[in-house]
Amino acid sequence: MFDALVGFNYERGGIGPGVAERWEPGDDGESWIFYLRKGLRWHNGDPVTAHDVKFSLERTMSPESIASRAAALRRNVKRIEVIDDFTVRVYTNGYQPYFPANLSRAVFQEGQLMPKKYIETVGVEEFRRRPVGSGPWKFVRSVPGDRIEYEAVDYPHWRGTPHFKRLVILLVPEESTRVAMVRTGEAAIASISPESIREVEAAGLKVVAVPGTMQAIYQFYGLYRPEFRNSPLADVRVRQALSLAINRQQIIDHVMYGYARWPLPFAVFRYSVDTDIARWEAWAREALRYDPARAKALLAEAGYPNGFALTFVNTALPGTPFMFQIGEAVADFWTKLGLQVTLRHVEWGSYQPMQLGEQKGLAGNASMFRTAGRPVAAARYYGAFHSKSAHHLFGDPEHCDSLCQEFDRLHLEVVSERDDAKRAEKTNRMIELVANTWIAVPILEGMGYWAVNPNKVGFFNPIPGRHELGDVFERMPRPEERPWPK
Numbered sequence: 001m002f003d004a005l006v007g008f009n010y011e012r013g014g015i016g017p018g019v020a021e022r023w024e025p026g027d028d029g030e031s032w033i034f035y036l037r038k039g040l041r042w043h044n045g046d047p048v049t050a051h052d053v054k055f056s057l058e059r060t061m062s063p064e065s066i067a068s069r070a071a072a073l074r075r076n077v078k079r080i081e082v083i084d085d086f087t088v089r090v091y092t093n094g095y096q097p098y099f100p101a102n103l104s105r106a107v108f109q110e111g112q113l114m115p116k117k118y119i120e121t122v123g124v125e126e127f128r129r130r131p132v133g134s135g136p137w138k139f140v141r142s143v144p145g146d147r148i149e150y151e152a153v154d155y156p157h158w159r160g161t162p163h164f165k166r167l168v169i170l171l172v173p174e175e176s177t178r179v180a181m182v183r184t185g186e187a188a189i190a191s192i193s194p195e196s197i198r199e200v201e202a203a204g205l206k207v208v209a210v211p212g213t214m215q216a217i218y219q220f221y222g223l224y225r226p227e228f229r230n231s232p233l234a235d236v237r238v239r240q241a242l243s244l245a246i247n248r249q250q251i252i253d254h255v256m257y258g259y260a261r262w263p264l265p266f267a268v269f270r271y272s273v274d275t276d277i278a279r280w281e282a283w284a285r286e287a288l289r290y291d292p293a294r295a296k297a298l299l300a301e302a303g304y305p306n307g308f309a310l311t312f313v314n315t316a317l318p319g320t321p322f323m324f325q326i327g328e329a330v331a332d333f334w335t336k337l338g339l340q341v342t343l344r345h346v347e348w349g350s351y352q353p354m355q356l357g358e359q360k361g362l363a364g365n366a367s368m369f370r371t372a373g374r375p376v377a378a379a380r381y382y383g384a385f386h387s388k389s390a391h392h393l394f395g396d397p398e399h400c401d402s403l404c405q406e407f408d409r410l411h412l413e414v415v416s417e418r419d420d421a422k423r424a425e426k427t428n429r430m431i432e433l434v435a436n437t438w439i440a441v442p443i444l445e446g447m448g449y450w451a452v453n454p455n456k457v458g459f460f461n462p463i464p465g466r467h468e469l470g471d472v473f474e475r476m477p478r479p480e481e482r483p484w485p486k
Helices: 050-060 070-076 116-122 124-129 175-184 194-202 236-244 248-255 277-287 292-301 323-337 348-354 377-385 402-416 420-435
Strands: 006-008 015-017 020-025 031-036 077-084 087-092 137-143 147-152 166-170 189-192 206-220 309-314 340-345 366-372 440-452
Touching: 015 020, 031 050, 050 070, 050 077, 050 087, 050 116, 070 077, 116 124, 175 189, 175 194, 175 440, 189 194, 194 206, 194 440, 206 323, 236 292, 236 323, 236 440, 248 323, 248 440, 277 420, 292 323, 309 323, 323 340, 323 366, 323 440, 366 440, 377 402, 377 420, 402 420
Parallel strands: 309 340, 309 366
Antiparallel strands: 006 015, 020 031, 031 087, 077 087, 137 147, 147 166, 189 440, 206 366, 206 440
């Protein structure tokens, strides 16, 4: 029901026009100018203007905001200026090439727009009870823990005018119940996991797989610390051998039932910006190949011909329960290589605190993890590898060797480079630097999975990288308008 300042590229994935038709950096190099579509309106009839943009961003970054990205927005934004009703200028702290991308739901949520006049007139509490947006769906009611109901707007909408009058989103925790509801026609679409794909296909339903929503990876915490200098994992040959020992295609075929893709380097997707995708596709096919003979040779070269003991912490982030099965398959391949693998299953709620402080239970070990589908890789690289970041896989401020220092410097160059071509060159150098360390290694590129009743909804394409269908519902045709391919 809400629009964002920056939108999606519906075919390729990543960012595209939103309420802002276009944007450009200011001549000062420390601001961005956004040019808005004309003729947009809120559901109560008020026009959408630059004043709403300024109000929304300032509300999101306010001290009382509980938005997850409020602090980042406060750090990035100096002030916001309304030039006219359809032009707004955001002054940033230094040059920020990816600032517009952060205002798209393809990346984060802070670009979502809210109605200034309506909220100031009725108050925040009434806005929460009766929210007004500018999207193609109007709010009807919410039943906490059960459902949210919407109805389509009765006028053409730039994102697409809905083909259905009503949209009801149900909360049904049990997957088997969701699948049964789609099979009987009680529901049209349901989120599923790979385990249900065969059942869905056998029932004559359609499976929609959204590419590029995540990467399943494994990574090594704390190897930069002095106490792990003599660990087998401190040897890059060992880490590369562990990758070569994994048959990724077998995991894709048997664990993911064929509904996954060969990965690119860490946090790189086929819609990533400032990235040479062709280069990294060629790299991935060679570097991430299954080559157990070479893996054993590398272990022998490193002095471990008979393997070694390894603790592998297996976890699944929310929405990706299949990560546990992927981790079990990886551990099995490492066992076949000769390692003595101790597999520890840790629920995500218990795993999160382990990442803090000294990272006890993770440092010096291997661990499952995942990256989310985002068009800008730099933010994910910061969070994983920068010395001041949460994971700091290359080092922390106290222990930051030449590799750690090189990454910190290169990442700063990427996010401050004004020349597009030079920024792309530096981004690819950053990706190469990380890939050559074998410290965070992709296993596969996962998807978002949906069961669809073809008698309820016609054929539609999802947005690559967007597991949720929130910006696709309005584009879904009726079955008679566009039948599903046989």
